[in-house]
Amino acid sequence: MAEAVERRKRYREQVRDEIKQVALGQIARDGAAALTLTGVAKEIGVSGPALYKYFAGRDDLLTELIVDSYASLADALDAAGSASAEAPARERLHAVARAYRAWAVAQPHRYLLLAGTPVPRYDAPAETVDRARAVLAPLLEILAAGRSWPRAEPLRAELAEWIAEVPAVADWVRDALGPAATTAPDVALAGVVTAWVRLHGVVSIEAVGLFNGMGLRPATVLALEMDALADAVGLD
């Protein structure tokens, strides 16, 4: 009785996973814009309309792929942050940066799904914004060990205002920093924004292949960028 229903559910989940996996493969080959349920069905070896029992449509599938990817990236950074919990802040920053890059380089199309050219005719649901924010939480904790520096003053001021005006952000920062916050939220946030911009700068260039044929290792550039940031905010 209930066992049969359970088995069905399991099978359903299994098929959904297969669909998502094949879809990712197609995205890697043909780009996210070309994703269609029928196309996935053909590759799976089943007739087109069958998949509409599993996903309402292309947008539905795409949304789930994006949400999954955010979760996966967040996990990777979280793991790096936790594993280095006892290390000096500078080393932790490097660890998280390496994890960010490693995740992106291992599956560039997935990274570009999150941070690349937006898919035309597709409106990401609002929940993805929160997911994106959650990814950066480990950085927030690490950069809370830093201080502000003169050049960052304008950015810090803007972020202070943002925190003051948007309660959701204030909550998020407070949670991520923990109760015994030694650094002001706006200062930590300024560091996070800078780190994120630099991470994305290096990683996205590598992901789209623009470093190809330039005699440099992206990891070198990334390490340099993170060290420069650590110097600026005074991480040990």
Place this chain on the structure above:
Amino acid sequence: MAEAVERRKRYREQVRDEIKQVALGQIARDGAAALTLTGVAKEIGVSGPALYKYFAGRDDLLTELIVDSYASLADALDAAGSASAEAPARERLHAVARAYRAWAVAQPHRYLLLAGTPVPRYDAPAETVDRARAVLAPLLEILAAGRSWPRAEPLRAELAEWIAEVPAVADWVRDALGPAATTAPDVALAGVVTAWVRLHGVVSIEAVGLFNGMGLRPATVLALEMDALADAVGLD
């Protein structure tokens, strides 16, 4: 005789321009992956196959759009560099950075055509690599006024090797720096790479819309990043 041929040539060029303009509009709406000659023809109000007299195919059109865009961006940066030729190096760096961002923000789809997710099933011809390099020439001249700094040492070393191994790069650097080169090419190049990575970091995030809903002005972040770089390399 020759006049008629001239008139035809002019008309042809005019039509090609119209095609390119409409194509850019479609790219902005539907993404580069969805670009087709037939689609452009429909919008122009002419029957599909007509356009095949002007472009061999979609890839041909796309290549020309990309080459044009590189040239346009290069012009913009060049102009900013020239206009500030007498200013201190730090101010020149800011000027070029502002020009870079302004160009990209005014037409994000065009920026993403150059530096966004690559178009699937499209192989950019080799010449685009040189075009891309040319864009950064103004930065090279400006950052030649800087020195190396300890954190950049690994990157500098890698670039020195690259310069030594690839004559084309060496030539390019020498040309851009001018004959009276006070700074070593590898040092200047390390600064350029860093500047480029940061420029792209800020600008691409803005172009894909990831800054939306974050209480900060991209220009503030960009200025901070450039100032931090100027500090590191010791620009006045």
Place this chain on the structure above:
DNA sequence: ACTGTTAGTTAGGGACTCTAACTCAAGTTA
């Protein structure tokens, strides 16, 4: 045996892209 649910199929409408072959106008040359 009967009912309800779920997975899957076939059929069909609608749209699109590009190749091939043809028309038409204009200019050139004999």
Place this chain on the structure above:
DNA sequence: TAACTTGAGTTAGAGTCCCTAACTAACAGT
């Protein structure tokens, strides 16, 4: 003036593709 050439543009057609609608098969439970 008549024939030839060149280039722009059109229509016709083959090949794809996606998704909706309606139907069939299998299965579990009453």
